[in-house]
Amino acid sequence: MASVLDPCSFSSFTKCVTKHLNLSYNVDFERHVLKAKVALTVEALEDHFSSLTLDTRDLKIFNVTANGQEAKFAMGPKHSFMGTPLEITLPFDLSRGQHVIVELSYETAPTASALQWLTPEQTAGKTHPYLFSQCQANHCRSMVPCQDSPSVKHTYYAQVSVPKELVAVMSAVRDGQEPDPQDSSRIIYRFRQPVPMPSYLIAIVVGALESREIGPRSRVWSEKEYVDKAAFEFSETETMLKTAEDLAGPYVWGQYDILVLPPSFPYGGMENPCLTFATPTLLAGDRSLSNVIAHEISHSWTGNLVTNKTWEHFWLNEGHTVYLERMIGRSMESEQFRQFKAMGGWKDLQESVNTFGANNPLTNLVPSLHEVDPDDAFSSVPYEKGFALLYHLEELMGGPEVFMGFVKSYIQLFAYSSVTTEEWKNYLFTYFKDKVDILNKVDWNAWMHTPGMPPVKPQYDTTLADACIALCQRWVNAKEGDLGGFKESDVKTLSSHQLIEFLSLLLQEEPLPLSHVKKMQEVYDLNSFMNAEIRFRWLRLCVKSKWEDAVAMALKMATDQGRMKFTRPLFREVYNFDKYSEEAVRVFKAHRAAMHPVTAGLVAKALKVDSTQTTSF
């Protein structure tokens, strides 16, 4: 049974909470396992406390002690996505407020859902293996037995033994290194995270990493092949951090580094504390995709300091973060730019609602996740419905400055804790106590608990979008005879943001006739664009119009990189092109073993291939 408070966790956090976690890992690249020990400092929240339940997933538990004494333990039945509860019986009772150190020795499975083990051939350098983790939403339990719920926050300390040619980094402050006293071919890296954080922010990477300084508190890390490109792409990091601090208050995590992962990293960015993870598809060469960094930086306040209590309140993390990300864009660029991005977000929301279906409860801002895998629920909805609500409130309450006052105060009040939507809303009413009459007119039920598009559509300024809208309409309305009127110069004056918007608008329309996309290639040569956001939309557009030449390019992009935002829709689009459904399935099966476990599972579902099969080793 899932716990009462968190539908995605078995852990007994009403009875006890973890305060600190002391991890030691030995990274075994031969067997694809982490040989591990963890000591959890657990505080009892009730008297007569003598047993606790931890979340695990595919872990082999060898031994459990409590304050050094042997403790009995048993594994419960395995749940499809929640994993297996681990019941521990302490050899003594604790009173409320007392602490116990529970130490477990264990090993991860080669198929651990948080981890991807890459062979040397899958890396840029081709010589060394590579390991990375992705714990959000509920995969930490496959690398640490823990209370894997965002309602619990703890500090952590870790030591990681790796082959000495490799470097380990974690979502924490680097705390030195030393030769492994047990094995002269290995080296131990140490880390400490003194700020309490939820388990989903634990992260580790081991590989042939190098780094370069990009600011007073920032370095970029990656294989050496990417370091210079990354240093250029992310050179605005310190300006973004300062802008975010002006908006949201001091940055409390000390270091802000960025790690560029291999192409199979499933997300655009991941806000691991002290060390944002980023996909190499951000390396556009012109800093045009740096909003992802603004987004991950913003999570340092909304998400990492103030955390959603369960994944049902995920919009509190992502909606506020998109709001802050766009406020950074407003400061560094312009208000018009913010409005332009907000409009693009509304379209992303529309697309998610269309994909899920307008009656699907997963399009609620606050969905029920009872027996729902958070990975299946993931979409633009919490991001963009969340943003749309905050923007709507901003307009009602008196504009961006006034509303930022609330957001900053919400962050201060709830820093270091985890919150529910109700707590957020209560504070909104408290902060704007003079405007309660206006707040009472908001249709809260429609915004939060009703599927489909929001009840109010904001009117965004269209200055930067007008050129995109006009060009899109020209293509949509063009007859065969009009095609000669399109010129290379149509797109030369568009920024890459506008080109992305133009293609997004076209994707919302009925598929263009094949003659049109062929002409578009002839005049704009979009096949030659390597900016991933542009290429992704362009290839989808071509496949939608049933251009056979684009199929191979679409499948190549779907497998050359593994960012789920691109890979899944590209596979889906080819799959929906009847003639090539089987080709999509064939290519997927050929690449499956090399894919990230979560991406492989979700693409399998999309292509109706058996999704229970795990990646091979």
Ligand code: BES
């Ligand atoms: N925290 C998310 C990524 C995530 C969410 C991973 C849920 C696993 C489960 C991250 O901050 C994010 O939102 N990334 C976006 C960036 C974009 C919205 C600017 C991405 O990956 O594209």
Ligand code: ZN
């Ligand atoms: Zn985010």
